[in-house]
Amino acid sequence: GAVVSQHPSRVICKSGTSVKIECRSLDFQATTMFWYRQFPKQSLMLMATSNEGSKATYEQGVEKDKFLINHASLTLSTLTVTSAHPEDSSFYICSAREGGLGPQHFGDGTRLSIL
Amino acid sequence: AQTVTQSQPEMSVQEAETVTLSCTYDTSESNYYLFWYKQPPSRQMILVIRQEAYKQQNATENRFSVNFQKAAKSFSLKISDSQLGDTAMYFCAFMTTNYGGATNKLIFGTGTLLAVQP
Numbered sequence: 001g002a003v004v005s006q007h008p009s010r011v012i013c014k015s016g017t018s019v020k021i022e023c024r025s026l027d028f029q030a031t032t033m034f035w036y037r038q039f040p041k042q043s044l045m046l047m048a049t050s051n052e053g054s055k056a057t058y059e060q061g062v063e064k065d066k067f068l069i070n071h072a073s074l075t076l077s078t079l080t081v082t083s084a085h086p087e088d089s090s091f092y093i094c095s096a097r098e099g100g101l102g103p104q105h106f107g108d109g110t111r112l113s114i115l
Numbered sequence: 116a117q118t119v120t121q122s123q124p125e126m127s128v129q130e131a132e133t134v135t136l137s138c139t140y141d142t143s144e145s146n147y148y149l150f151w152y153k154q155p156p157s158r159q160m161i162l163v164i165r166q167e168a169y170k171q172q173n174a175t176e177n178r179f180s181v182n183f184q185k186a187a188k189s190f191s192l193k194i195s196d197s198q199l200g201d202t203a204m205y206f207c208a209f210m211t212t213n214y215g216g217a218t219n220k221l222i223f224g225t226g227t228l229l230a231v232q233p
Contacts, residue, residue, distance in 0.1 A: 034220070041228075091158065103162065104162075104221060106159060108157070
């Protein structure tokens with residue numbers, strides 16, 4: 001089946017550091033990729049949607065300068081958390097879709113901890 | 116705006132028994148998809164089942180089946196012969212089917228934590 005690889009699975013870093021998370025679709029072309037944030041025992045909150053070769057569309061309340069998204073190819077999207085602070089600590093999940101209405105596949109998530 | 120409501124924060128079931136998780140949604144759209152996703156302690160989101168709104172027949176995947184009531188905007192998940200591996204957070208999700216790609220976003224409910232007891 002379709003696989004989405006998300007890397008790294010866990011990051012611990014100091015406040016002020018920028019952190020990049022990669023999301024790759026391994027065996028399909030993802031026309032659309034999604035980035036979610038999940039707090040403990042809560043639902044997934046959509047942060048942004050990205051289409052290959054175009055700027056990401058951010059949800060209301062998500063700082064686009066803080067969370068930089070690049071969707072450079074049909075198999076790779078990256079999320080960079082710039083100048084991370086402890087309040088950015090969370091579980092980040094990427095997802096990729098095959099086509100406009102195709103199945104949406106999820107990565108394993110990244111646990112980000114900012115000290 | 117579309118909303119998805121899961122009114123059961125937590126549920127418990129004995130192994131081999133049957134359990135039903137509730138989900139209601141609100142939309143003015145006529146064409147959409149509904150999903151149940153499972154998130155075990157490993158945190159990976161796994162698609163359990165999908166239902167197209169235009170289909171009257173309820174979707175079934177092995178031990179998992181849904182009761183889709185379009186008029187009532189209800190989409191419950193039934194898990195038969197519950198297994199210990201079914202222990203997870205279950206999310207109901209809604210997606211419109213407008214042809215436009217980026218606008219077709221999954222909207223998740225708040226989740227139901229299911230514990231299968233031995």
